[in-house]
Amino acid sequence: MTSTEDKNTDVHAATAATDGEAKHAAAEDIARQHQTYDSAEDETQGDDFAGEIARLEAEKADLTDRLVRTVAEMENLRRRTERDVADARRYAVTKFAGDMLTVGDNLRRALEALPADTRSAADEGLKALLDGVEMTARELDRTLAKHGIQVIAAEGERFDPNRHQAMFEIPNADVPNGTVMQVMQAGYTIGDRVLRAAMVGVSRGGPKADAAGGAKDQSAAAQS
The missing domain is CATH 1.10.287 (Helix Hairpins)
Structure with missing residues (x-):
């Protein structure tokens, strides 16, 4: 082999090496680009999944709240219905x-x-x-x-405008003021409602009754 041929061989070898390196570099560059694209795509998909999960969790919380409210409303409706039925039976x-x-x-x-x-x-x-x-x-x-119809306690009790109807006053300095001393007509309740107030005569001029039961107790003591 001549010196010229040796030089040509070296040139071809160098060119081949350079081409190989270039191809290798290009391949690595393409791989890096694919990797970057895949990473970006994975990140985008991850964001999409996170957003979807957040949306579903919010929807679940809303549905749970609606369910709780509906159950509470149904329970209140059941109680009102039972109360209305009981009242209808009691007051019919x-x-x-x-x-x-x-x-x-x-x-x-x-x-x-x-x-x-x-x-x-x-x-x-x-x-x-x-x-x-x-x-x-x-x-x-x-x-x-x-x-369920009961007589209203009246005589000796402290006057209660919700249950007693005062027809007249009876002057009496010994009996606490506002004490029922006489019943003209009995009063009645049905359940927790007043069916008819008792018609009564109420004391006037006596000491002031301090407590709800004081009038009855002091009246009994005065009579004894």
């Missing part, structure tokens, strides 16, 4: 009961209209009639009580 007889109170009043007036001495001197027929009226009045009271 209100008007009828009010009419029956008038019947009871008339029975008691009939008994009170006959003086005690006249009753004791009455013949057996009249006594039997009076006994029958008394039994009827008692049975009426028991029937009313069975349906």
